[in-house]
Amino acid sequence: MILKSLSLLNYKNFESKTFEFNETINCLVGNNGVGKTNVLDAIYHLSFGKSYFNPIASQNIKHDTDFFVINGEYNKQNKEEKIVISLKRGQKKIIKRNAKAYEKFSEHIGFLPLVIISPADRDLIIEGSDTRRKFIDSVISQSDTSYLNDLIKYNKVLGQRNALLKYFALNHTFNADTLDIYNAQLHQFGTAIFQKREAFLKTFLTIFKKRYQAISNGNERVDLVYKSDLFDGELNALLKQVINKDKAIHYTSVGVHKDDLIFNIDEHPIKKFGSQGQQKSFLIALKLAQFDFIKEQSGVNPILLLDDIFDKLDEERVTQIIKLVDAENFGQLFISDTHAERTEKAIKQVHQSYEIFKL
Structure with a gap:
């Protein structure tokens, strides 16, 4: 299962942002506060219909705006899937799969398997x-x-x-x-x-x-x-x-x-x-x-999110985990880090394609 693209509108600190992702490894790098974790949280949101870090839905809307929209385009078992999550202040959140809204959010859980590792x-x-x-x-x-x-x-x-x-x-x-x-x-x-x-x-x-x-x-x-x-x-x-x-x-x-x-x-x-x-x-x-x-x-290979992974482990152990990913066909991987050079050094030790997004 691959997340091909992600579009954010008024989500947390993003006014409008679109990402086209690599099928294997994607690295989000930049200083603290630029929104690396928010991108990972948006991906989590698409799988679970809620934020991993902030359970109060309205607080995920960008300040001074009235709504947010998260749009994800996937390839799951050779089929295109489009998930859209939207929330307007004072209204109920809406989750749509291929333009059709879910009656119950629970129907969506498990459709896009995902695991997050975070501080x-x-x-x-x-x-x-x-x-x-x-x-x-x-x-x-x-x-x-x-x-x-x-x-x-x-x-x-x-x-x-x-x-x-x-x-x-x-x-x-x-x-x-x-x-x-x-x-x-x-x-x-x-x-x-x-x-x-x-x-x-x-x-x-x-x-x-x-x-x-x-x-x-x-x-x-x-x-x-x-x-x-x-x-x-x-x-x-x-x-x-x-x-x-x-x-x-x-x-x-x-x-x-x-x-x-x-x-x-x-x-x-x-x-x-x-x-x-x-x-x-x-x-x-x-x-x-x-x-x-x-x-x-x-x-299905779940999407794996590694949020601020170097904060949790030394470089040797991070490299060890990325090598595990390489050896065991983990699927699509997303990593956030404050140092682009450190991240690139670690992922170059595995022979997979990758993309680095500097925020």
């Missing part, structure tokens, strides 16, 4: 469980539509159950029958999500460990440990056990929305016991494993 990935280590759940969900959803649909339904029912618990508290009332309806739905969707997360991580862990060893050249033992309430019993039963607690806190305290993924190195949390270099290698391995998994599931 912002450190949030996976330092932030709360929500960030790591989103990572799991993002990987599985790109190749499993039913999983994404179950996740959307689960979150909707969860919101309804939480609203009901608040209603009970405000009105000093309680209706077990109504609550049971939501419990049954949470059980149905939550069980399906749990089973798919568990199966995914069994497969993913092997890929991840292999990637970590290749990148780190180290002897450390790394692990990903899946934590879920559903290892303790069926969700329906768990919800009944904690009903008094839920009534007191006005919130659903058990379920797959509380799941977490523990990152370990030598059987200890990498957040506390991993060096900066080990943490960087861990995150790169995690994202390359994501690439491998999606490629295997979809049969």
Whole structure:
């Protein structure tokens, strides 16, 4: 799958800009603040219908303008595909594929597989469980539509159950029958999500460990440990056990929305016991494993975005990653960096065509 061209109108710092991309390696170079990361974010936006860096959609509109448009032209399995995303202030975002608007944004997820490696990935280590759940969900959803649909339904029912618990508290009332309806739905969707997360991580862990060893050249033992309430019993039963607690806190305290993924190195949390270099290698391995998994599931080479990669790794390791790309037919690669010479030196070590865009 190849992104042939990208056009931006009033997107972040760009008033109007068009790029014609190389089929293999594309480097965006320039000083900090010129918009290198914004170009990568626009490419991410085309795949996921949202920004990787700023979830508030209206804040991606250029200052003092009323709308943005992102236009991407792809070649996917020898077929031309045109994706247009537009947003006007105060209105709903529109995503079109070949001039036809999607009714549900979720229908687009997975159509243009993509993996991004960015300094912002450190949030996976330092932030709360929500960030790591989103990572799991993002990987599985790109190749499993039913999983994404179950996740959307689960979150909707969860919101309804939480609203009901608040209603009970405000009105000093309680209706077990109504609550049971939501419990049954949470059980149905939550069980399906749990089973798919568990199966995914069994497969993913092997890929991840292999990637970590290749990148780190180290002897450390790394692990990903899946934590879920559903290892303790069926969700329906768990919800009944904690009903008094839920009534007191006005919130659903058990379920797959509380799941977490523990990152370990030598059987200890990498957040506390991993060096900066080990943490960087861990995150790169995690994202390359994501690439491998999606490629295997979809049969398509995802687009790979390396944002400010030299900030994360030394030049030797960056060259090592680019050589991996060269050796394993990764597909299309986008790199952002502040130093054109450093980037060109690294990519010249692989025998692929490339284009350098100076911003």
